[in-house]
Amino acid sequence: MTEFTALEELVPARDEEPDWEDVLRRARPARRIRLVVAVLVAVAVFGVAPALAVVLFRDHGLGFPPAADKSNIVVILAPQTGRILLEVAPRKDGNGFCFRIKPLRAGCVPRSKETVLMRPPLFGWSFDPRIVSGTATAPSGKTFPLFVRHFGGRIDATIYMARGRLVPRLLKSVVLRDASGNVVSRFAFKH
């Protein structure tokens, strides 16, 4: 095998569908400013924790799966930067929810009894209403609190994810707990 063929196979050529509208949309500052303003208001009025904030926001839902009810999207973002971390919306058929996390991971999830963990980055959900907190443990033994939030209404699910970029990609375990501190779900990883 030559380097030509190896590189050709590494990233094969393909017909690409341009999306110039998306470029122009991303270039517009308006949405970001609106979100930052919304967060500042939320922080001032509700005293939302400085690390992450949640605002109800009627969005155009670009990039969301078609099954999502785009008229009712919850946006979670970092108040300091206005960067969108997670967007969640109910499914149109009412069975579960749809999500989008940056960059470009999106999907729709039906209601189930399973607690799901995806990584990296660490992200998961459960329809078990008992879960209120969680921690991730690195191989070194150091633990990191997770962002855990229950979304009510038609979403009715609890989503958890890494808080910022401090959580390492290599983990020993993830534990989700109820309000009394009892373990509800535990994931252990072998390396």
Place this chain on the structure above:
Amino acid sequence: MLEELEAFYRTHLAELRRVATAIAGDRELGCDAVQEAFARAVRKRRSFRGEGTLEAWVWRIVVNAARDARRGQRAAVLEAPAENGHAPVVPLDLLSERQREIVFLHYYADLDYAAIADALEISPGTVGATLTAARRTLRDALEEVS
């Protein structure tokens, strides 16, 4: 200017996405990096002073966006699809970041030394020497494998 950017985007999208995918280490990250890079170029188009070519300026932004995407995600090493049960190996880890970028711009975007030099803000001589060394490394490694 906006029309020129759009024309460049539409004409060279396949090469842009291949290079960005290779640098970012992931197709989704690479595609997103291209979109972000052009959004950045659209926003900053008035800062383009015409000191080099528009193409070189855009390639620079795309390469930077793809680097950012890889560093932000620490993307897994790109693996080519398996063939006959064996995944072809491209020993990219033997190359430096600079060597990889030059290889990708040369092979996937078919840029010549001068264009790569403009895009990466280095001299054409450095591009030539780096590409020769990178090719030799890849060739030796691939010969060992086969």
